[in-house]
Structure formats: structure tokens, C-alpha cells
Amino acid sequence: MALSTVALTVKYQLRRTHPQRGRLQRRLDALEHADADGIRAYQEQRLRQLVRLAARRSPFYREYFRNSGIDPRSIRTLDDLPKLPLLSREDLARRSDDFRTLPRWLMRSVRSGGTSGVPIECHRTLxxxxFELAALERQWSWFGVPENSRRIVLRGNTFATGGKAPTLAVRGARQLLVSSYHLTPDRVDRIVADIRHFAPDVVEGWPSSIALLAALLRDRQIRIPVRAVITSSEVMAPGQRALIEQVFEAPIIDHYGQTERAAMAGACEAGGYHVFPYYGIVELLPVEGAPDRWEIVGTSLQNRGFPLFRYRTGDEVRPAAPGPCPCGRAFPLLGVVDGRVEDTFTSADGRPLPLPSSIVDDLTGLREAQIAQLRPGVFELRVVPGTGFSEARTTAHARRNILRQFGSGQELRVRVFEMLPRPPSGKLKTAVVDPAPPKDETSFGRDTIPGKRT
Known part of the structure; x- marks a missing residue:
């Protein structure tokens, strides 16, 4: 059994057998049927606990409370929350370790380049x-999805490089992984056969990957009915939604979150899009110059090892639909979230490459990073050095990522900047299709990923 398969199985089983699982499910059930006052009381209790924990154990918050003169015991209600500072992605990029309240070895470390091109590292407790899985399964249950569902997963998956099969069954985790980087007409028959043999309850993954598979199935007049399609990580175009619903004959269950796990929201069965108030507290910060848009600011209520209060996600939301929602839950409604929107990349041999920003997610020593496609199969990594930067190490790491995810035969160039050029909007995207690259780099190099193109 491959290491990745073992890791997925262990992760799945640990979550299933966690001793607190039953208690958390009962808590979620009670909060789902609570009124607004009951939800607020729960949030305020968790907030008080986490603020006091952070004031004792987190170097960042110990320094903040000492220098500000604010007594952490004064943070008691949601009305007191604005006393705490707004946190930015740059705060995490500079001082990630200072937010921890537990040793590294007790938590899982995750990295992300995000939508802003600023790489960060976060930590999560088991x-x-x-709790996150329990919260998501609670949402899925609104659509009739069973708790122990069999899932087709399209989220990258690098197991298929080197001519290997485009699918991988992980029986212990009840998953069939389908490689997002090998969704091509010559492989579709094998993929369809494996999916039908697996008999899934749901399809889960990046909207761009699921839409690619749906297009291949539509072209062959194939439909694969499932209970639901679960999506996240990208904004879905209306055409993608219609195609996915048609081919899989199922509703789409979308949810919103971040690597930082500061807040979570998702669709309900009545068509609303709700904040999950047991997961985090959401504030909406007005966006300057845009009266109909607000930035999502999140305060996590679950991750005791890495508390984040009033974290600016950088994601903007439009006005919410008028409430209350027909579903009857007292969860706040959220408008359309403008999260990660990216151009689709193309490999040297013409394969579509969804969510290309994953190439830069685990790079270290950078203040900013962007992966750009100059033409099919030719990519440029643009970086701004940070603490501990090594151009050789960054280049080697990026080359390994491209080989594993995009396959061999691709060309990679690396360019170092003092600051990455911004588009007219001022927002830096992590992944772009850019046939006219900027010219003010301070260094330049390129290499071709060796081997046969796959």
C-alpha cells in the first residue's frame, strides 16, 4: 500500500474513531436547532475561553495584551471583539509560530500560497x-448524503504521473481518487469504468476538475447519477454548475473556507448560503470604494492550538439574500463569495491543468509568489524573497511540484522580483495565464522538466 494511501486511511479512521466525535455531533445538533440568542451565547463562551488561552500561551497575543494595556478578561461578548487587532495574511507570513499555543509536534502543519500570492504556514490540532469533518458532514446531511459516504475525489492527486492509472481506490477511506491532471479523452473510458465499479454516493473536489470530467462524460453522452456533488476552493461559473448538475443528476453542495480555518460557510438545501456559527465568528468589513462589497473577517472557535481572532481573509462578499432562509436555521446568511478565481493552465501535450496555484502552496522562504503560464507547457515562477530564501532550493522544489502534478516535458522559468507587478485592480493573483510577462525582474533562469511527456 502506497504511503499516500496509508496516510489517507489513517486520517479517515482517526477522525471516525475520535473519542469526542459523539459529543461534538450532539453539540452540532443542538446548535442547529438553537435560536440566535443560543448561538450567540455559545460563541461568546468559546471566545472567552480561547482569548484567555491565547493570552497565556501565544507569544503574539501575550505581547499584544501587554503592549495594548487591554485585559484579556475584558473580552467577554461579541461586542468586545473589536478591541482585538485585525490580523492580516502578512502577520501570519512573518510570525506564524508566535500564534501557536501548543508545540509543533502536536499539530499538523499546512502551507498555502492563497489567492494573494503571500505564502503562509498554519497549524491544526487533530x-x-x-470538528471540521463533523461540521461538513452535518451540512451534507441536509442534502441526504450518508455520514459514511463513498466519495469520488478530484483534488489534484499526483499518483498518476509516470504513466500510472488515472484513478486510485483508497478502500480504508471509502474514496476513489481521480487525477485532476489526467482528465483527457483517451483516459475517460478507464475512469468511467472505475467510477461505476466503485459505486459512489457523491463526487467531491475542485469545481474546475469536476467540470472537466463532466464535459468528457457529456461528449460521450454518459451520465453518472449520485446523491450530491461537493465543491470548494474555487468560484464556480454558472455554465460549470449547469453542466455538473446535468451530468451527475445531483444538487451541488458548496462550502467556503480557508487554509487558515478562520471561518466556514456553505449552501443549504433551501438555496441559502450560511455562515456556520459554531465553527467561527464572521464580521464583514466594508471595502473601500465598493459600497456593495465587504471583506470577510473570521475568528476561529475550534482550533485551540492556533487561535486566530479577527483574521482578514482577503475574500470579498456581495449582499446576502433577504432572510430568513426557508430552511429555518438561525444561521446568518452570506452573499456570493468572490474567492479563488484562476485561469486554467494547459500542459505541453494539451492536457488541462486545474487549480495551478497548488504548485506554489508549499514553497517556503517567500514573501510573494505567483505561477504564470506563458504558453502551453511553459511556466514562470515569480517570487519575492523572504526570510530564509534560497533560489536554488525554491527552483528545485517548484520543479518537483510541476513534475509530480503536471508531468514531465514542461518548461519552468524562475524570476526574482523586489515586488510582484500588480494588475490595475491592485489584486495579486497566485496563478495567471500571462503571455506578456513583466520585464523588471532582478534575476532570470529556466529549465525544462526532463523525461517523456505524459
């Missing part, structure tokens, strides 16, 4: 990841 209890918080287990």
Missing part, C-alpha cells in the same frame, strides 16, 4: 480537523 480535534479541530475532526
Amino acid at each position: 480535534a479541530s480537523t475532526m
